[in-house]
Amino acid sequence: MSLAIISPGKDPDVWIKEFNALAPDLSIEVYPKINEPEKVEYVFLWQHPEGILSEFPNLKLISSMGAGVDHILRDKSIPASIPIVRIVDEKLTFSMTNYVVMAVLNFHRQTTRYQLNQRKKIWDMSSPELDVTIGVMGVGALGKDVMDKLNYMGFPVVGFGFSEKPDFEYPYYTKDKLNEFLNQVNVLICLLPLTPDTENILNMDLFEKCNPNTYLINVARGKHLVEDDLMKALEEGHLSGAMLDVYREEPLPENHPFWENRKITMTPHIASVTNPQAAAPQVVENIRRIKENRELVNVVNRSRGY
Numbered sequence: 038m039s040l041a042i043i044s045p046g047k048d049p050d051v052w053i054k055e056f057n058a059l060a061p062d063l064s065i066e067v068y069p070k071i072n073e074p075e076k077v078e079y080v081f082l083w084q085h086p087e088g089i090l091s092e093f094p095n096l097k098l099i100s101s102m103g104a105g106v107d108h109i110l111r112d113k114s115i116p117a118s119i120p121i122v123r124i125v126d127e128k129l130t131f132s133m134t135n136y137v138v139m140a141v142l143n144f145h146r147q148t149t150r151y152q153l154n155q156r157k158k159i160w161d162m163s164s165p166e167l168d169v170t171i172g173v174m175g176v177g178a179l180g181k182d183v184m185d186k187l188n189y190m191g192f193p194v195v196g197f198g199f200s201e202k203p204d205f206e207y208p209y210y211t212k213d214k215l216n217e218f219l220n221q222v223n224v225l226i227c228l229l230p231l232t233p234d235t236e237n238i239l240n241m242d243l244f245e246k247c248n249p250n251t252y253l254i255n256v257a258r259g260k261h262l263v264e265d266d267l268m269k270a271l272e273e274g275h276l277s278g279a280m281l282d283v284y285r286e287e288p289l290p291e292n293h294p295f296w297e298n299r300k301i302t303m304t305p306h307i308a309s310v311t312n313p314q315a316a317a318p319q320v321v322e323n324i325r326r327i328k329e330n331r332e333l334v335n336v337v338n339r340s341r342g343y
Contacts, residue, residue, distance in 0.1 A: 038063075038064065038076060038078045038079075039063070039064035039065065039066050039073065039076045039077050039078065039079075040056065040063055040064070040065050040066070040077070040078075040079045040080070040081060040320075040324070041065075041066045041067070041068060041071055041074075041077045041079070041080045041081070041082075041093070042065065042066070042067045042068065042080075042081050042082070043068040043080055043081070043082040043083075043085040043086075043089065044068070044081075044082060044083040044084065044085075044102055045068070045084060045085075045086070046084075047083060047102075049067045051313045052081070052313055052317065053065055053067070054313075055313045055314060055317035056317055056320070056321065059317055059318060059321045060321050060324070063321070063324070064076070068085075068089075071092070074092045074093050074094075075093075075094055075095060076095070077093040077095065077096060078093075078095055078096060078097045078098070078327075079096075079097060079098045079099075079100065079320075079324055079327070080093065080096065080098070080099050080100065081100045081102060081320055082099070082100070082101065082102060082108075082109070083101070083102035083103065083108065084108050085108070085109070085112070087111070087112045087114065088112065088114045090112065090114065090115055090119075091114055096119055097119065097327050098119070098120055098122065098323060098324065098327050098333075099115065099119055099120070099121045099122070100121075100122050100123075100124075100319075100320050100323065101121070101122070101123040101124060101337075102124070102311055102316070103123070103124055103129075103311045103316075104123055104124055104125065104126070104129055104179075104309075104311075105123070105230070105231070105258065106121060106123050106337050106342070106343060107230065107231035107232070107258060107260075107342065109121055109337075110337075110339060110342060117339070120333055120336055120337075121336070121337040121339070122319075122323050122333055122334065122335045122336055122337060123335050123337055123343075124311055124315075124316045124319055124320075124335070125178075125319070125334075125335050126311065126312060126315040126316060126319075127315075128312050128315055129179075129309045129311065129312075130178060130179055130182050130309075132308065132309040132310065133179050133182075133183070133228075133256060133308055133309035134179070134182045134183050134186050136256060136282070136304075136308040136309065137183045137187075137226055137228075137254060137256060137308075138183075138186055138187065138190070140226075140254045140256075140280040140302075141169065141171060141187060141192065141224060141226075141254070143280065143302070144167065144169065144224060144252040144278065144280075145166060145167055145169050145192075146165070146166060147164075147165070147166075147167065149278065149299075149302060153299070167223075168223075169192060169193075169223055169224045169252075170192070170193040170194075170195065170221055170222045170223060170224070171184075171187055171192050171193065171194050171195070171222060171224045171226065172194075172195045172196075172197060172218055172219065172221065172222030172224065172225050172226065173194060173195070173196050173197065173226045173228060174197045174198070174225065174226065174227045174228060174229050174238075175197075175198060175227065175228035175229035175230065175257065176196040176197070176198050176202070176205070176207075176209065176228075177228070177230070177343070179228050179309075180196065180198075180226075180228040183226065183228065184196060184206075184207055188207070194207050194208075195207065195208045195209070195210070195218060195221050195222055196208065196209040196210070197209070197210050197211075197212075197215065197218045198211060198229075199211065199212055199234055199235070208221075212234075215243070215246070216246055219243070219246045219247050219248070219251075220246075220248065222247075222248070222251065223247075223248050223250065223251045223252065224251065224252045224254065225247065225251055225252070225253050225254065226254045226255075226256070227239060227253075227254070227255045227256065227257045227261050227262075228256060228257050229257050229258075229261060230257070230341075230342050230343040231257065231258040231260055231261060231342070232341070232342035232343075233342075235261060236260050236261065237260070237261070237262075237263050238261055239253070239255065239261050239262040239263060239266070239267070240263040240266045241263070241266040241269060241270060244266060244267075244269075244270035244275040244276060245270075245275055247270075247275055247276065249274055249275065250274060250275075250276070250277035251275065251276050251277065252276065252277055252278050252279070252280075253267070253276055253278070253279040253280070253281075254279070254280045254281075255279070255280075255281050255282065255283060256282045256283065256308045256309075257283060258283055259283040259284040259285040259286070259287065260285055261283075262281075262283075262285070264284075264285060264295070267279060267301075268294060268298070271298065271300045271301070276300075277300070278300045278301065278302070279300065279301050279302070280301075280302045280303075280304075281295070281301060281302070281303050281304070282303075282304045282305075282306055282307065282308040283306055283308075284306075287305075287306055288305065289303070289305075319334065319335065322334065323335075
């Protein structure tokens with residue numbers, strides 16, 4: 038048996054070190070040099086080439102390298118019988134929440150505006166704080182923690198999602214009440230999972246329903262956002278600015294218009310990065326459970342997309 042690491046563009050060495058320490062008897066192969074595909078029973082992957090898993094006839098477990106699994110679910114060649122699991126790590130939540138809080142404060146206290154004023158040598162003390170009401174799209178573990186922390190800081194928070202949550206702690210709206218949700222907020226945070234229902238949800242139709250000069254924060258997936266619509270919404274004043282950590286193509290091409298747009302603040306998909314020391318034990322534990330025919334942890338519900 039062996040574990041194949043498939044993560045094009047990522048350095049696998051840190052993962053190999055962790056797996057060797059936890060399970061010395063586990064043979065590890067790294068894509069693209071898979072010498073004995075028939076011995077691969079487990080794969081640990083991120084952004085794998087579509088269809089490649091069919092090369093492993095004895096595959097028993099697919100583990101995502103992070104919390105997201107849309108990169109796996111889009112591969113329709115994967116048999117429904119093979120379980121998919123993901124990483125659940127409190128550090129991921131901690132990092133994501135800190136990033137979002139930073140982005141909210143950047144808008145609330147207008148950091149970007151003051152940075153531009155500094156370069157222009159402008160001393161402007163007017164309106165040092167903006168009143169904000171924050172809408173969080175996607176209120177799972179990450180979204181709920183974001184709402185808790187922002188609420189603790191005194192910001193009004195409102196949630197949005199695709200499933201009913203009758204006992205949710207904060208005001209909450211489902212997709213049939215999207216307009217009502219948008220009417221209440223001027224900071225919009227996307228933390229939705231990427232599913233057929235949510236792909237391209239951040240589009241001009243949605244932006245036109247936002248309060249004028251709403252600020253967008255997208256830390257979910259690049260495919261949630263229709264990028265041309267964002268540029269148009271910024272030009273027309275539906276949005277005042279955006280902070281983005283994810284993109285449809287990564288790394289972002291050098292000729293992409295986002296680079297030069299002063300209303301867009303960008304980071305290179307670093308809002309929340311998987312910690313190998315926390316993730317590797319989860320992978321090894323699920324391998325043990327497969328061997329012992331026990332229930333797996335953090336199993337993905339394919340129909341829900343997470």
